[in-house]
Amino acid sequence: IVDHDDVEMSNLNRQIIHGEGTLGLPKVESAVKRLKDLNSTIDLIPVKERITRQTIGTLIADVDVMVDGSDNYETRVVLNRAAIEYGLPWIYGGVQGFDGMVSVFNPKHAPCFECIFPKPDREPDKGIVGPAAGMIASIQVMETIKQVLGVGSSLQGKLLRISGLDMRIHVTHLAANPDCHACV
Numbered sequence: 585i586v587d588h589d590d591v592e593m594s595n596l597n598r599q600i601i602h603g604e605g606t607l608g609l610p611k612v613e614s615a616v617k618r619l620k621d622l623n624s625t626i627d628l629i630p631v632k633e634r635i636t637r638q639t640i641g642t643l644i645a646d647v648d649v650m651v652d653g654s655d656n657y658e659t660r661v662v663l664n665r666a667a668i669e670y671g672l673p674w675i676y677g678g679v680q681g682f683d684g685m686v687s688v689f690n691p692k693h694a695p696c697f698e699c700i701f702p703k704p705d706r707e708p709d710k711g712i713v714g715p716a717a718g719m720i721a722s723i724q725v726m727e728t729i730k731q732v733l734g735v736g737s738s739l740q741g742k743l744l745r746i747s748g749l750d751m752r753i754h755v756t757h758l759a760a761n762p763d764c765h766a767c768v
Contacts (some may be wrong), residue, residue, distance in 0.1 A: 587611040588634040598717035635659050640666045649731050650674045657704035664697035675727050677720040681710035682748030684720035687739050694741035699761035716748045
């Protein structure tokens with residue numbers, strides 16, 4: 585588990601792994617504490633560090649799949665480039681307001697993140713409604729389990745979008761961008 589931040593009150597509506605009792609703690613310590621409370625037999629390594637181009641190689645050295653809970657475009661570009669360079673599948677999730685989206689970016693078999701999102705949206709921050717983050721995180725977990733077990737049909741090469749306001753789900757098939765600066 586990698587994060588450079590500490591738990592803040594503003595996190596609690598959408599990051600249910602934390603609580604008021606862990607305010608001020610590093611997020612990785614809070615997350616490990618809660619997950620160990622749920623299952624004491626799991627092995628977790630908390631790493632309080634920012635994900636950057638310089639740190640990513642060490643952070644994913646023994647990783648089979650990356651799961652993204654980041655909140656900014658720059659970190660996602662780092663994860664995308666690492667997925668490409670190291671041949672790792674990456675379970676992407678993004679949330680804004682009542683809406684969210686999930687995809688599996690696997691450079692061996694599908695377009696990359698930067699093919700689909702070549703530059704960041706400059707829309708004003710609408711915040712995140714907690715249940716939207718929960719829906720997206722649950723789908724990411726399902727995709728991760730399927731990826732690890734090699735079962736089912738994945739969202740690789742597809743983008744699932746959920747509108748929480750009208751509860752519509754739409755899946756779009758993705759195509760590589762021939763002008764992509766990352767994977768072409």
